[in-house]
Every structure is written in structure tokens, then in C-alpha cells.
Amino acid sequence: MRDKKYQEIVDKHKPKENRISNMIIAFIVGGIIGLIGNLLVDLYTYFFHISTTEAGVCMIVTLIFIACLLTGLGVFDLLVKKGKMGFIIPITGFAHSMQSAILDYKKEGPVYGFGANMFKLAGSVILYGVVSAYVFGLIRYLFFGG
Amino acid sequence: MYVLSFLFCGFLCLIAQIIIDNTKLSAGHITSIFVSLGAFLDIFDIYDKIVSCVGGGALVPITSFGHSLIHAALDRAQESGFFGLAMGMFDLTATGITAAIVISFFIALIFRPKN
Numbered sequence: 001m002r003d004k005k006y007q008e009i010v011d012k013h014k015p016k017e018n019r020i021s022n023m024i025i026a027f028i029v030g031g032i033i034g035l036i037g038n039l040l041v042d043l044y045t046y047f048f049h050i051s052t053t054e055a056g057v058c059m060i061v062t063l064i065f066i067a068c069l070l071t072g073l074g075v076f077d078l079l080v081k082k083g084k085m086g087f088i089i090p091i092t093g094f095a096h097s098m099q100s101a102i103l104d105y106k107k108e109g110p111v112y113g114f115g116a117n118m119f120k121l122a123g124s125v126i127l128y129g130v131v132s133a134y135v136f137g138l139i140r141y142l143f144f145g146g
Numbered sequence: 147m148y149v150l151s152f153l154f155c156g157f158l159c160l161i162a163q164i165i166i167d168n169t170k171l172s173a174g175h176i177t178s179i180f181v182s183l184g185a186f187l188d189i190f191d192i193y194d195k196i197v198s199c200v201g202g203g204a205l206v207p208i209t210s211f212g213h214s215l216i217h218a219a220l221d222r223a224q225e226s227g228f229f230g231l232a233m234g235m236f237d238l239t240a241t242g243i244t245a246a247i248v249i250s251f252f253i254a255l256i257f258r259p260k261n
Binding site: 030034036038041055057059065068071072085089095098137144 | 167177181205228242245254258
């Protein structure tokens with residue numbers, strides 16, 4: 001009984017997050033990052049005369065560098081608070097998870113501190129990526145001939 | 147191309163935002179799901195088609211990480227048979243992972259954790 005009443009009071013005073021505006025913000029932020037990615041690919045192919053695949057790799061490295069630098073400066077967390085999933089779903093989120101883990105455990109030393117904890121968050125992405133790519137690749141290789 | 151990149155990337159972030167607002171899944175769950183989704187879409191060559199019509203924008207979301215993994219694995223499997231699946235797994239993504247590790251190491255040496 002008391003718990004129920006307590007829960008009601010908590011619900012009343014909880015700040016309501018506006019889901020619609022969150023969705024719009026995530027859409028616009030994610031879209032802008034996609035736009036920057038496409039722009040960088042075009043710029044790299046135009047100025048350095050490399051193939052689209054190589055330009056894509058260069059673009060990803062550029063985005064990772066920007067995300068790591070912003071995380072190091074402490075700006076990225078503020079951006080995530082504002083832009084929500086718009087910053088997490090692009091490759092910047094992957095770089096951010098690695099960089100923030102490494103910074104958090106810096107105090108505990110180079111080996112058991114950030115050496116061991118570096119992949120704490122990014123590890124799940126790599127694990128599920130590799131496992132699913134292997135399983136789905138096997139399916140495609142066996143049933144569709146690669 | 148630019149409009150499509152904007153729409154595609156924005157659409158994926160929109161879906162992720164809907165999931166995180168309405169369920170108890172955290173950002174880590176969602177990125178893992180999206181990586182698997184990218185690999186899954188490549189069974190039927192769907193993601194390759196998306197990349198060819200959307201352009202650079204399709205390479206930005208984390209789904210392209212799964213796509214690159216399976217793509218590289220299958221490319222090597224064409225050359226060297228069954229074991230190529232494991233041999234070529236990191237061919238395309240190696241650059242991204244190496245860059246992330248090296249860059250974040252040197253930045254961690256320079257900067258101190260904020261907050």
C-alpha cells in the first residue's frame with residue numbers, strides 16, 4: 001500500500017522526457033553526421049584520387065579521430081546529452097565508448113587499468129559483430145554460394 | 147546522394163531513439179543489435195544495395211561495421227574456401243579498429259578525465 005502510494009508520488013514528480021522532440025533531435029543529429037560522412041567521402045575521392053572504398057575507410061578514421069578528441073576534451077558527453085542517440089549510433093559512439101573507458105580507468109595504471117578495461121563497452125559491439133557476421137556468413141556461404 | 151545519406155542515417159538514429167525511450171534496453175544493447183542487423187541484412191545483399199544507392203552516409207552508422215565484417219569474410223571465402231571466412235573477417239574493419247585503439251591511446255596520454 002505504502003509502496004504504491006510512494007510510486008504514485010514519484011511518478012508525479014518525475015520530469016517527463018518529451019519523446020517526440022527526442023526523436024526529432026536524434027533524427028536531425030544523425031542525419032547531419034551521415035551528411036558529413038558523405039561529404040568527406042566525396043572530398044577524399046575528389047582531392048586524393050582514391051577509390052570509394054578507400055575514401056570510406058579514411059572517412060571513418062576521420063570521424064573516429066574527431067570523436068576521440070571531443071571525448072578527451074570532455075565535450076562529447078555534453079553533446080550526447082543534447083543529441084541523444086544521434087551521436088551513439090554512428091561510428092562516433094563506438095570511438096566514444098572506447099575513449100571514455102580508457103579515460104575512466106587511467107588512474108589504475110597502464111596494464112590492469114586502461115589496458116584491461118579498454119574494450120569494456122566496445123567489446124560487446126565487436127563480439128556480437130564477429131559472431132553474427134560469422135554465422136550469417138556461413139549461412140550465405142553454404143546456401144547461396146558466397 | 148546527400149539527401150539520401152541524411153535520411154538514412156537520421157532514420158536509424160530515430161529508430162534507436164524510439165527503442166531507448168520505450169523499452170528498458172540501454173545504448174550498449176542497441177548498438178549490439180544494430181551491428182547484428184547490419185550483418186543480417188547482408189545475407190541477401192540488401193546492405194550492399196543500400197550502400198550503392200545511399201553512398202557515404204550508409205558507411206557512417208554502426209550497422210556498416212557488421213556489414214564490413216561479413217563482406218570481407220565472404221570475399222576471402224571466395225578465394226580460399228571455407229577457412230577464408232575466419233581469415234578475412236577483419237580485412238575491411240581492421241583500419242577502423244586500429245585507428246580507434248591507437249588514437250584513443252594517445253589521446254588518453256594527453257588528456258585527463260573530466261568531471
